[in-house]
Amino acid sequence: MSGDIFTLSRFRALPTDIHVMLAGTLLTRGSYFMVWPFLAILLYRQFHFSATTIGSLLSIATICGALSSVYTGWLSDRFGRERLILCGTTLSALSFYLLSYSNHFVLYGISIAGVSIGRNLLESNCKALIGDRIRDKASRELALYCRYYAINVGAAAGPLFGVTLGIASRSPIFLLTAIIYFVYGFLLWSLLRQSPPQPSSLNKVISNPPAFLVTCNHMIKHRLFSLLLISNMLAALVYASFDSTLVQYLTRSNIPDVVSLIAKLVTINALTIIIAQFPLLRVLQQHSTGTRLRIGLLLMLIAQLLFAFSPAILFSMLALATIILSLGELIVFPTFSVEVDQITPSTLRGSYFGATNLYSLGNALAPLYGGLMLDYIGHRILFLSLAGLCLLILFLQKLRKLT
Template sequence: MAWPFLIVFLYEDYGASAIEVGTMLAVSAVVGAGTGLYSGYLSDKLGRKWVMVLGSWIASISYTGIALASEVWQFYVLIMMTGLMRPMIEAPAKAVIGDNLKDSKDRELALNIRYFLLNLGGALGPLIGITLALSQPQNLFFVAGGTYVVYGFWLLLGIERKGTFTKPDPSQLSNFAATLNVIRKDNIFVKLMVANFIMMFVYAQAESSIPQVIVRSSIADAAQLIAGLVLVNTLTIIVFQFPMLKWLEHVPLFVRTRIGMILMAIAQIGFLFTPNDWPLGWGIACFILSLGEVIAFPTLNVQIDRMAPPHLRGSYFGAAALYSLGFAIAPLLGGVVIEMLSAYWLFVLCFILCLVMIWLYWLAEHTEDSVEREPIPQS
């Protein structure tokens, strides 16, 4: 959640335009999406630990470098490196859960707990961010870099020392091309990836374009409002995640995800009609968007976990990084729309895309499954 503060920092200290900032974040997300599948494959082939440790150390170098950077080109390089590290940590971390828990319900609970803990950190992060980023923005990135150093050493010493993990049979992972071919033929998975790509594009506006709209508006203390929206998002997730998932426990996964998408669509209407100088309106729309996230995002991981063959779990989670291309396009296209048209048309576009992704999920649900896999429970 450091990016909203970085956007303010780049705009106020370096005069970076919306398109320039959007390009930085877009390049980072493209790098992450492009390397995600291969890093997932490597975690299947070689084991999870070393891929995650390397990713953590790259993250530490990247965030510390951002704190020390003094030229715009340096921000481009370092932000790109943060895109490289993310799938190296995310995909293997999710696959580790499946390696050690055989029951699908246990894995679902563990994935939800993981998502909850990430957002608990996200709730504490804005509090630190408000203190550090508003006075000395560089200190926020020093803290992030140091945190990843600690995380990397914890992984080095702790992962795979206990539990049921065993290194995969190399005969099941003949080569990278064969793995790609298996995933490409999974029609349901491919449709979900397209829909999730759109979802990431819509959601990413909250972290990229909306801060740019606010910081360029007439709102006083724009950075504090942005920090407040980040806090609304994370607190909503912490408070509502488990009650909402318990309420929807027996709702099929595809339907559950579409409910989250409908809430995201309603949030776009809220952003569309909120005056720039009305902080409460931004907060309400962000709250509705966050409720949609609470339902949809944890369910995405559960769906992928249940669809993936055990020996390709890391590769499937790695392939899922391709939908983070939505994050890549979002800052760039969002910045272009804001510069060339207005924020109004950006939110109109996002609302239409919400309708498209809802339709794609319905289509995927009714697609005949041509891949042999373990039975996929729907709730």
């Protein structure tokens, strides 16, 4: 096999389990994005909440998912990936089912929290599964990038299906999403149980895993991992403002057909990644992961400046900012996963990838921070402050080089 990472022959050589997981990721994330980008709109229309209230609800739900992932990641090291993957998909399915019948904000909160916990369960275990089943470093890197690619293909199709089916009639969409999650989880669980793992795989139960608190202490003292996690968390805060705060800003700008506009921007984001991800990464593959991260962060910074000074009615500027943000995103987030994979002890892969889901705390803070800024200060200062966070992450990357 050639030394190039992004080749068709290397992709075809990936294990069957990984191919099934990638296909399932495409389907589940497509159904997920039929719903999630429009939750802020549904909460605003049904309950007339303020931006701060909506942001708080979404933030609390995301925090629940992030914190639970630390423990569930350790559980996957102890009891196996396939069981935790099934738990994640089942919880997501039940939560979306509950959302289809929720008419009270408390039920909405419980359901959204369940979706967040299920998503984190599934993400950390699928990334750990890649490390379990693939021994070659370059092939693992390719699989992690392919998984991110599948997520964004789903993100491109999901909002369009959501608009086509109509978010007003939410029950059919939520029920369809629940069915897709449940079927995928059951099929992957069955396949993983039947497929014999490689000798080095940790998909089987570890007889004497480190205790949970011992594992947490080990990760905290791992300085490279800690700096990566903090950087990823801040980058998530910056990027999540696109999914949450930008949606609230546009919703309150009295723009005609705002749902269609949001769907177009989300689709532009995903399509940019679909078109540009592998050509751009193929160009950058000769550079270190640190250099890739710096390039991606600079692109994200430029995008925040454009959002700060683009009028809400000027679609072309919003679209340009979205494209630049997407180019930065396609480099930054999968590269963080690659770097974590490279420094993770094989016996603690589930725990490390579970802990990386703490980056979702950045996602949790984004709607709360953005809601407060929109209610009390304004969108321009908001996006300028996010550009400042990009500079801070670049500084943290400099510290990593000195470690």
